[in-house]
Amino acid sequence: MPSTEIVHDRVMLEVFRGCIRGCRFCQAGYAYRPVRSKSPELLRRQGIEACMDSGYQEITLASLSTSDYRPLVELCDGLLEWCEPNRVSLSLPSLRADNFSMSLMERLQHVRKSGLTFAPEAGTQRLRDAINKNVTEEDLLRSCRNAFAGGWNSVKLYFMLGLPTETDEDVVGIAELARKVYLAWREASPNRSRGVRITVSTACFVPKPHTAFQWEPQVSGEEYLRRVRLLRESMRDKSITYNWHDAETSLLEAVFSRGDxxxxxxxxxxxxxxxxxxxxxxxxxxxxxxxxxxxxxxxxAFYAGRRREKDEVLPWSRLSTGVTPDYLWRELEQCHNTEITPDCRRGCSGCGADRLCPGGVCDA
Structure with missing residues (x-):
């Protein structure tokens, strides 16, 4: 019998595939278009059957952006009717700060209370707009204040360093945003004697094929570590912990990500x-x-640190995800112009993936 716990040792229930958001760095967000979702009735049945067959006591509602699943509250209510009496916990992955539901999170914590995780990705609004993250500082702070007021005292924030158009101001902005989250805790927490744990984690940006940033270079390891030092020196609060991904493995990730x-x-x-x-x-x-x-x-450096031109034949050019290269190039230009693309529910942006739904429609 195995004696070691495996990674993701729980029921992983995929609620929908694809994403409506269009973050310009995200390979999965482009490659898994168009959006296709399951019904809450089917998901409830699959989740219960998976727990009964496996003995797992935790279900994770997985997707690229689970909080964008339209009938999420209906699904959670249906699952919790079975999960709570059977002591099975229900969890969501990293949440978007712009549609965070405090009432839903309180319901999910009845079996086991966990920390909160948000991924602002960038420290300033200018850079978040450039990468099309479409989350504001006020979105994040409002969500954190609500969580702290509800008794939470732990939050994780994920960012990337080395994103296209990033400046030192954007790097320092991460520390400033983390500081504002700390002040939000001081303002909203009903019990400050427990303290707060704010964890800031940064990864080195790795350009990926089939994204708007597939033509962009990765910053050098030396430059990445310089930005890490700048950020570390900008964070002085003892309640804020800073972790960063090492530069050497990030270099190899960039090489093999766009290799031939x-x-x-x-x-x-x-x-x-x-x-x-x-x-x-x-x-x-x-x-x-x-x-x-x-x-x-x-x-x-030929693979990781070099900017590609639009007319360069890329090793993956013969493959198609449904999203057209012209659309990706247009998104890259919009990044450098700090222009956002609205999410798919506000109108089709013409990526081309709808052609993959013959006889059907994108479920954005």
Missing amino acids: RRLADVIETAWRDGAKFDAWSEYFSLERWLRAFEACGLDP
């Missing part, structure tokens, strides 16, 4: 040199990979 067939030789060479389990820091060695690149006559 020549990287097959690099992978084999690194493997023959002892590379394995590189997701674990105790096994990872960037020097081993750099030796493999050199042996194959390739430069990792």
